[in-house]
Amino acid sequence: MIKHFTKDEILESDSFFRRNLINCLSGYKSLNLIGTKSPEGISNLAPFSQVFHIGASPPLVGILFRPHTVKRDTLENILETGYFTMNQVSPSFYKEAHWTSARWEGSEFLHTGLEELYLDDFSAPYVKGSPLQLGCQLVETQTLKVNQTVFVIGSIEHIYVEEKGLRTDGSLDLNVLESVTVSGLDEYHVAKKLARLSYAKPDREVEEI
């Protein structure tokens, strides 16, 4: 059976129901902890599920932030200092990763049990034990007219990855890295590969590679 919602029915639904539903529609999302440091030297860590590939040459990453209408430590630290880290989450610390989203006073590292790590004189903190860590520098921001969502683009300055997950062709085995994926607002998953598929061409069916 198929359930159909029109836009009017969505808008008239309970706000909690609507928020859950709409947040699930985009499907599985990546999960990264973004580490920053304020100009005053206070470290910050927060979970983000809206991270995107922008380009490979130069290597760029994009992050969507909710409208900047209330205090948002991560966004403000990035805008003020220009640096941030992205740290993928594994099952051994996904609950601590979720917990960083609480309204803590002071650094999330002091409260949640996650440990900060500083590498290569990079000013923003990495998360110790994360299987895939990126050190990034702010390049550009844009604000969407429709609802003031903020889109931040960063250049990838450093990549640290557990070697067991790096294949010889450059691709990463996220199953081996045990990257966690998130759906909606609060649901966490691991993934299991179906297949890698050959480059798609009209003259032959795709094959597993």
Add this chain to the structure above:
Amino acid sequence: MIKHFTKDEILESDSFFRRNLINCLSGYKSLNLIGTKSPEGISNLAPFSQVFHIGASPPLVGILFRPHTVKRDTLENILETGYFTMNQVSPSFYKEAHWTSARWEGSEFLHTGLEELYLDDFSAPYVKGSPLQLGCQLVETQTLKVNQTVFVIGSIEHIYVEEKGLRTDGSLDLNVLESVTVSGLDEYHVAKKLARLSYAKPDREVEEI
């Protein structure tokens, strides 16, 4: 063992290696087939992995398109007609979904075995059998200065979802819907839930709900 790449090492690496690596860094991505129709009436279907939640009230979705420097049927059809559908992919047709990315002459529906479906006088085609289908209308586009990536925002006008995946709180059980997630350029996965977690507060550890 941790492998470290600096930006210079990334830029100097083989272009195939670099493309694979950088495309994997954002983690697991959602997979949607976007259905459109040209002003001349030719339907089009293409896979997209860069789809985002923009807002719940009104319900909005965002899609990133590669720079508009070559012919891009999906983007052009959206800009010219204002309408598109998004269709989540399940394991029963992920190979056909991948195959839609080949350079077909004419409609991908004619070649790949996927069937088009028209609902509620909506002009863009849905994919028959998809467990979660959205009918969307163009709201806004922005082009990123850094590399001319195009960001398209659509309003969600219709949602069709298999009832077995819709929970009473509005959230979707993507494991039950068997939504497929993609990593890098060519690797497909299903997911398995770890847990849903309670709203994070500083005064107590998060719990499974």
